[in-house]
Amino acid sequence: MGKVKKIVMDASQEAEVKAKAVSKKKKMIIWEELYSDLTPHVALALREARVKPDQLTTMSDGDLTAIDGINDTALEEIRSKYSPDLTAPVAVATTAAPAVAEGEGTEEKSGIIPPNKRHTFRHGKAIVAAKSKIDRTKFYPVEEAVKLVKSTNITNFDATVTVHLNLVGKDAPTRLELTFPYLAGAAKKVAIVSDEILANLEKGKIDFDILVTHPSFMPKLAKYAKLLGPKGLMPSPKAGTVTPDPEKKAQEFAAGKTMIKAEAKFPLMHITVGKISQKE
Numbered sequence: 001m002g003k004v005k006k007i008v009m010d011a012s013q014e015a016e017v018k019a020k021a022v023s024k025k026k027k028m029i030i031w032e033e034l035y036s037d038l039t040p041h042v043a044l045a046l047r048e049a050r051v052k053p054d055q056l057t058t059m060s061d062g063d064l065t066a067i068d069g070i071n072d073t074a075l076e077e078i079r080s081k082y083s084p085d086l087t088a089p090v091a092v093a094t095t096a097a098p099a100v101a102e103g104e105g106t107e108e109k110s111g112i113i114p115p116n117k118r119h120t121f122r123h124g125k126a127i128v129a130a131k132s133k134i135d136r137t138k139f140y141p142v143e144e145a146v147k148l149v150k151s152t153n154i155t156n157f158d159a160t161v162t163v164h165l166n167l168v169g170k171d172a173p174t175r176l177e178l179t180f181p182y183l184a185g186a187a188k189k190v191a192i193v194s195d196e197i198l199a200n201l202e203k204g205k206i207d208f209d210i211l212v213t214h215p216s217f218m219p220k221l222a223k224y225a226k227l228l229g230p231k232g233l234m235p236s237p238k239a240g241t242v243t244p245d246p247e248k249k250a251q252e253f254a255a256g257k258t259m260i261k262a263e264a265k266f267p268l269m270h271i272t273v274g275k276i277s278q279k280e
Helices: 011-027 040-048 061-065 072-081 125-132 142-151 195-202 215-231 246-254
Strands: 160-166 175-179 190-192 210-212 257-261 268-275
Touching: 040 072, 040 268, 061 072, 072 160, 190 246, 195 215, 210 246, 257 268
Parallel strands: 190 210
Antiparallel strands: 160 268, 175 257
């Protein structure tokens, strides 16, 4: 057997090695522990995209919404908790300006970059004022909660109102059919399976958002499962899109009936219920 060479280090060398090991350990990112302050499906999307928290403050809205699973509602949530604090002026170095003749009316340059007024940040006056109206120890009835959401809105656009449900108990439903008084987005096109629809599917053409069918058409639809399934358009009894009365069901979906499903890995439901501008 070969001889084992023993390396002897003094105290300073040992301290340096330990410091490097600690520094390396600190640099390791434990993704599962990140974004615990966000909704689980938003946190999961950011983790899977391998986006670090410090990167969120420099990414544009377009960069974030390009991530799979990040929609406008998720973007609002991210911006409310991970926005850069630009409220303080930032001093910049400036070079001496050339002499200007009297009377030209140019403004004096202060060398200060004004704060970005496009965003309202979590410590801004508007957000602080809105938070002061909410009692976090109180359970609000639905009607009162809706009024509170509208009265504390600080966006300068027609914001979307989303409800997040935490399902409790083994008997909690994983699917719900709800009808809202208003459409939250564009009207959805509902189609009923017919020979014409089957002919379009044969060509790979899809011009509907919801497909409803009578049970007798299911054998014919089976061959298009690979086309419709990935898009979430394949009719199924669980989704309420396979019914003996497809005409009635199509009218219900066109009027705003929505099927809500719980998340696959978490007991949560996320429901878009309307816009801030809509009546209560």
